[in-house]
Amino acid sequence: MQSKLEGWSEKYELGIEEIDLQHHYFLDLIARLSKELQSSNDHSYHKSLFIELGLYTHFHFISEENLMYRASFPGLKEHKKLHNQLIDGLNRNKLLFEDGYIQALQVVEFLELWFLNHTVGEDRKFADFLKKSEQD
Numbered sequence: 001m002q003s004k005l006e007g008w009s010e011k012y013e014l015g016i017e018e019i020d021l022q023h024h025y026f027l028d029l030i031a032r033l034s035k036e037l038q039s040s041n042d043h044s045y046h047k048s049l050f051i052e053l054g055l056y057t058h059f060h061f062i063s064e065e066n067l068m069y070r071a072s073f074p075g076l077k078e079h080k081k082l083h084n085q086l087i088d089g090l091n092r093n094k095l096l097f098e099d100g101y102i103q104a105l106q107v108v109e110f111l112e113l114w115f116l117n118h119t120v121g122e123d124r125k126f127a128d129f130l131k132k133s134e135q136d
Ligand SMILES: [Fe+2]
Pocket: 064, 079, 083, 118, 119, 122, 123
């Protein structure tokens, strides 16, 4: 199965270097998880892959929230809620996959939607805010 995202592209760039670097790495992690979940049956390796993705997600979200805080972004509280929902969703997918209720493909679809809706969509609101406050 090929990922719908097909690697990093300029269209995903928000113009905030620190965040773009982290999003790029996040996308690479999704691609790796997708490939490895399907090519390996090693249960403990699967667990480790989810831990790797989960830890990076935590780091990235906190890093983004701190950046928003420094910029006095008014949408920070709402954005934090979205981050928490994604973490809950990730934990749910991890458990369902590990217990055999869903396939790797479904986990990957969840992550791809996350990337497209949140990383490219919601995070852009912050980028737009930053651009606007630089102009003022
Ligand atoms: Fe975000």
